Amino acid sequence: MKLSERLAQQNKPFFSFEYFPPKTEQGLVNLYDRIERMSKLGPLFVAVTWGAGGGTALRTLELCGACQSVFGIETVMHLTCTNMDSKMLDAALEGAKTAGVRNILALRGDPPRGEEYWTACDGLTHAADLVQYIRARYGDYFCIGVAGYPEGHIENTDKEEDFRRFVEKVHSGADFVVSQIVYDARTFVEWERKCRAAGVAVPIVPGVLPIQSYQSFRRLVHLTKVNVPEELRSRLELVKANDQAVKDLGVRHASELIEDLNTLGVKGVHLTTLNLEHTVQRVLEHVGLAREKEERVVQPQLAGPVRADVWDDFPNGRWGDARSPAFGTVSAWGAMLKFDTREASRVWGRPRELADISSLFVRYVANEIPSLPWSDEPLLPESQEISAELTRINQLHYWTLASQPALDAVPSTDPTHGWGPRGGYVYQKAFVECFVPAAVFPGFLSRLQSSPQITYYAANQRGDFLTNSSGATALTWGVFPGRSVVQPTLIDKMNFLAWRAEAFAAWREWAEMFSPESPEYLFLCETAAECWLVNVVDNEFKKHGIWEMFQ
Numbered sequence: 001m002k003l004s005e006r007l008a009q010q011n012k013p014f015f016s017f018e019y020f021p022p023k024t025e026q027g028l029v030n031l032y033d034r035i036e037r038m039s040k041l042g043p044l045f046v047a048v049t050w051g052a053g054g055g056t057a058l059r060t061l062e063l064c065g066a067c068q069s070v071f072g073i074e075t076v077m078h079l080t081c082t083n084m085d086s087k088m089l090d091a092a093l094e095g096a097k098t099a100g101v102r103n104i105l106a107l108r109g110d111p112p113r114g115e116e117y118w119t120a121c122d123g124l125t126h127a128a129d130l131v132q133y134i135r136a137r138y139g140d141y142f143c144i145g146v147a148g149y150p151e152g153h154i155e156n157t158d159k160e161e162d163f164r165r166f167v168e169k170v171h172s173g174a175d176f177v178v179s180q181i182v183y184d185a186r187t188f189v190e191w192e193r194k195c196r197a198a199g200v201a202v203p204i205v206p207g208v209l210p211i212q213s214y215q216s217f218r219r220l221v222h223l224t225k226v227n228v229p230e231e232l233r234s235r236l237e238l239v240k241a242n243d244q245a246v247k248d249l250g251v252r253h254a255s256e257l258i259e260d261l262n263t264l265g266v267k268g269v270h271l272t273t274l275n276l277e278h279t280v281q282r283v284l285e286h287v288g289l290a291r292e293k294e295e296r297v298v299q300p301q302l303a304g305p306v307r308a309d310v311w312d313d314f315p316n317g318r319w320g321d322a323r324s325p326a327f328g329t330v331s332a333w334g335a336m337l338k339f340d341t342r343e344a345s346r347v348w349g350r351p352r353e354l355a356d357i358s359s360l361f362v363r364y365v366a367n368e369i370p371s372l373p374w375s376d377e378p379l380l381p382e383s384q385e386i387s388a389e390l391t392r393i394n395q396l397h398y399w400t401l402a403s404q405p406a407l408d409a410v411p412s413t414d415p416t417h418g419w420g421p422r423g424g425y426v427y428q429k430a431f432v433e434c435f436v437p438a439a440v441f442p443g444f445l446s447r448l449q450s451s452p453q454i455t456y457y458a459a460n461q462r463g464d465f466l467t468n469s470s471g472a473t474a475l476t477w478g479v480f481p482g483r484s485v486v487q488p489t490l491i492d493k494m495n496f497l498a499w500r501a502e503a504f505a506a507w508r509e510w511a512e513m514f515s516p517e518s519p520e521y522l523f524l525c526e527t528a529a530e531c532w533l534v535n536v537v538d539n540e541f542k543k544h545g546i547w548e549m550f551q
Contacts, residue, residue, distance in 0.1 A: 003145065004143050013262055014268040015258075017273050020275060021063055041289075041291055042289075044074065048078060061077075075101050075103065077096050079106055081107075084124070089130075167199065178270050180224065183232060186264070208269045211250030212247060219376070222376065235253075243420050244421045251286065344510070347369050347370070354437055358399065373510040397437050400434045401434060406428060406429055409427060427478070428475055429473075429475050430546045435533055435534075438532070441458075445458065456469070461507075465497070469492070474490055491537060
C-alpha cells in the first residue's frame with residue numbers, strides 16, 4: 001500500500017522507525033533479528049537510508065526487501081540524486097519494484113566534495129528534480145516523500161527562500177513529508193501551520209531522535225545546527241559524565257516531546273533509531289504506543305568478549321563491536337567533509353608536501369583549527385591531556401586520527417574520562433591511530449613487531465593488511481555495582497577494515513576540493529596511495545610505553 005493512503009487512514013497516534021544499512025555482514029544479520037523484535041511494537045512503517053552516491057545501494061535494497069516481504073512492514077526506501085546518474089537511479093527504482101517497495105523518500109543527499117568542479121548528473125541537482133524524474137518514468141506507481149526543514153536548511157541562510165523552495169518541492173509531485181529531527185514541539189507545529197497556509201496539504205511527519213549519548217548528540221547538533229531548547233541543554237550538561245543518565249534523559253525528553261506533539265494535534269512521529277533498540281522501546285512504552293510490551297528484550301548471543309545485550313547500553317560509534325547493527329554510526333549522517341572548497345582551503349590550507357600535512361595536524365592538536373578532513377569537531381578533552389606527545393609525533397609525520405591515554409580505575413563520575421553509572425570505575429589502554437607515510441612506515445612497523453605489549457593493525461589503500469592480533473582487543477571497560485563488566489570500546493579486524501575504507505575515502509574527498517590538475521590534488525592522491533593507516537594499542541595499561549614506538 002502507498003504510505004500516503006496509510007497516513008490518511010490514521011485516526012490515532014502512530015510511530016515509524018528509520019534504520020541504516022550496517023557496514024558488516026554480521027551487523028546486517030543481527031539487525032534483521034532486531035527489526036523482527038521491533039516490528040512487534042507496531043510501527044506504521046519503516047524507512048531505510050541510502051548511502052551517498054549509491055554507496056549502500058545493494059544493502060539498502062536487501063534491507064528494504066526484507067522489511068517489506070519478510071517482516072511485512074510497509075517500507076520507505078530513501079533515494080538520493082547526488083552523484084547518481086539516470087542508469088543508477090533506474091536500477092534503484094527497479095530494485096525497489098522487485099522488492100515490493102512502493103514508497104520512496106526523494107532526497108538530494110550530501111553535495112559532493114569540491115563542488116566547484118562538479119557537474120550535476122543528468123541535470124539532477126535538487127530533490128525536486130528527483131521527484132519529477134520518478135514521476136516522469138513511473139507515473140503514480142511510487143508514493144514519493146520529501147524532507148522538510150522546520151528551522152530551514154543548513155546550507156541556505158535565507159530562510160524564506162528556503163521555505164519557498166520546499167513548497168515548490170512538495171508541489172513538484174510529493175505525497176508526504178518527513179521533517180528533519182526536532183527537539184521542540186512548538187517549533188514543528190508552527191512550521192506545519194506555515195506549510196498548511198502555503199498550500200502544502202500532504203501529510204507531514206516530524207522526525208524525533210532520542211538522545212543516545214552525549215558525544216553523538218553534540219556531533220548531531222554540530223552537523224545539523226538544529227535548535228536545542230535551553231532547558232534540555234542545561235539538563236544534559238548536568239549529567240553528561242554519566243552515560244546511563246544521558247540515556248535516561250534521552251528517554252524522558254523524547255517521551256515528553258511526543259506527548260507535547262500529540263497534545264498540539266500531531267498524531268505521528270518518525271523515530272530515527274540509529275539501529276538501536278532499548279531506548280526506542282522505552283520511549284514507546286512510556287507514551288503508551290508500544291503494541292507489545294516485553295519485560296526484557298532478548299538479544300542474540302555472540303561469541304567473543306562483548307555480549308550483544310550491552311550493545312545498546314553505551315554505543316560507541318565505530319569503536320563498538322563490528323557485529324552490532326549500530327556499528328558505524330560515525331558516518332551514518334552522510335559525507336564526512338562539511339566544508340565547501342573555499343572554506344576548506346582557508347582552514348586546512350593548500351598542502352603540497354608532507355610538512356604541510358604535519359603542520360595541519362599540529363595546529364588541530366593545539367586547537368588553532370576546529371576540524372580535520374577526518375574529524376568535524378575539535379580534539380576531545382581526554383586527548384588534550386596528551387597533546388604534548390601528539391604534537392611531537394605529528395611533527396614526525398605520524399598524523400593522528402584518534403587517541404586516548406591509559407587509565408587505571410578512574411571514578412565513573414570523572415568529568416573528563418568518566419562514563420556509565422555512578423559508583424563505578426573505568427579503565428582504558430592507551431592507543432593511537434594515525435596515518436603513516438611510506439617512508440616512515442618500515443621503521444615504525446619494526447618497532448611495533450618487536451614490542452610484545454603492543455597490538456597493531458595496519459592497512460593501506462591498495463588493501464594490504466598487517467596485524468599481530470588474534471582477536472578483538474578491549475580498549476575501554478567499566479566496572480559498576482550490580483552488573484557485569486562493560487566493554488563498549490573495541491578494536492578488531494572487522495571494524496578496523498570497515499573504518500579503513502572511510503578513512504581513505506576522506507583523502508579522496510579532500511583532494512577533490514581542488515582542481516584535478518592542481519598540485520594539491522595530485523599531492524593528496526599520491527600521499528593517500530602510499531601511506532598506511534595504523535592502529536596501535538598498548539596492552540600494559542598501567543604503563544605509558546606507547547610513545548616509545550613513535551620515533
